[in-house]
Amino acid sequence: MQPPPLAIPGAEDRVILERPNFILRRFVTWTERPPVLVVAPLSGHFGWLMRDTVIGLVAGHDVWLLEWKDASDIPLTAGRLAVDAPILAVMECLRALPTGMTVLGVSQAPTAILAAAALMAAQGEPHRPGAMVLMGGFIDTRRNPTAVETLAARLPPGWFTRHCGITVPANHAGSGRRVYPAAIHVHALNRYLARHLALRGELYRKVTADDRADPKGFPFLAAYSTLMDLPAEFVEDNVRQILAEARLARGLLTCRGRAVEPDVIDDIALMTVEGGADDSSGLGQTHAAHALCPRLPSALRRQWTEAEAGHFGLFHGEPWRSSILPRVAAFIGATQCQDRVSLDFSSAKEEP
Numbered sequence: 001m002q003p004p005p006l007a008i009p010g011a012e013d014r015v016i017l018e019r020p021n022f023i024l025r026r027f028v029t030w031t032e033r034p035p036v037l038v039v040a041p042l043s044g045h046f047g048w049l050m051r052d053t054v055i056g057l058v059a060g061h062d063v064w065l066l067e068w069k070d071a072s073d074i075p076l077t078a079g080r081l082a083v084d085a086p087i088l089a090v091m092e093c094l095r096a097l098p099t100g101m102t103v104l105g106v107s108q109a110p111t112a113i114l115a116a117a118a119l120m121a122a123q124g125e126p127h128r129p130g131a132m133v134l135m136g137g138f139i140d141t142r143r144n145p146t147a148v149e150t151l152a153a154r155l156p157p158g159w160f161t162r163h164c165g166i167t168v169p170a171n172h173a174g175s176g177r178r179v180y181p182a183a184i185h186v187h188a189l190n191r192y193l194a195r196h197l198a199l200r201g202e203l204y205r206k207v208t209a210d211d212r213a214d215p216k217g218f219p220f221l222a223a224y225s226t227l228m229d230l231p232a233e234f235v236e237d238n239v240r241q242i243l244a245e246a247r248l249a250r251g252l253l254t255c256r257g258r259a260v261e262p263d264v265i266d267d268i269a270l271m272t273v274e275g276g277a278d279d280s281s282g283l284g285q286t287h288a289a290h291a292l293c294p295r296l297p298s299a300l301r302r303q304w305t306e307a308e309a310g311h312f313g314l315f316h317g318e319p320w321r322s323s324i325l326p327r328v329a330a331f332i333g334a335t336q337c338q339d340r341v342s343l344d345f346s347s348a349k350e351e352p
Helices: 047-058 084-096 109-122 147-154 159-164 182-199 202-208 220-225 232-244 318-335
Strands: 012-019 022-028 035-039 062-068 102-106 131-135 178-180 269-275 301-306
Touching (some): 035 047, 035 109, 047 062, 047 102, 047 318, 062 084, 102 109, 102 318, 131 318, 147 232, 159 178, 159 232, 178 232, 182 220, 202 220
Parallel strands (some): 035 062, 102 131, 131 269
16 A cells, blocks of 8 residues: 655645656656755655655755555566665666756665666766765665664574565465565564653654644654565565675675676765764764765765764754755755866865
8 A cells, every 4th residue: 555645735746657666756846946856765664754855855956756665566577676676766767857866865775876876877877866865874884883783684694584574465466475564564663663762862852842843744653654565575685785794885786787886986976964863874884985986076075964863863854954954955056066076075074
């Protein structure tokens, strides 16, 4: 099933492209603005989770959203949907959109975005992105591993498939597909929420106060708790290849047999954003993308750490709206300029 539409105020939601495993939407505002493609994380949440991100961006940008379908609704004829599936989806969307797009993603999405950009840059594709904004991603989990990555490293290969996977029953479009079900995932998310509530952490503030600061009154808890089934092979690959083995950072990640080599990127502007209180993606894990792109000139780099933000605050609520969004918007605006190489984004330094 799909959740209710995002219903972005002042914008018309149009489906631009639909495939068995994803939907590409555009939020039309009838004014010419810098374009940006938002890639939702393949985290078990629907694209609904990105509503606050889209609301913030649509005020000054032409926004597209790549969101994922419930794996139980994806026919077996769509094939395996492993770790390369979101990479291929990002590439297909970029090829269908105007050239020079800025691509923004959080959590699992930065891995797919960076990999897609590297593969397209290696082929000299004209529709490769003009800029990337990677937020709270798992680019190099060897840096300050969190409990999430420590657990992933301890689990033997195939553990999720054996212990958490189920087969979609005959009354669904995805009949016969192995999935990691929302019914199991919700227990892990509830424990995470309970810990934050007990410690009065980031999620405590979001469910008790942060939404009241949102002029649209959007309830964070509803987005957090509306879940979908994930392809079992993607969960297994993501846990093993991305979280436990850091294959992208180690130069070992492949997509349909092609090596993913970010060091070929030399003209795609890069901004990384981390949260100082992020307990999912450790400090330095997203900023590591800069080291993987050594040919990229300093003029096309920027990084920012939002000291008080946790994982969700990077794209939802007060830290996103008041501090991160203005910086992201400035970066997008600057990279849309024709004379990008004359800009100085202070490569390895944070903003003052």
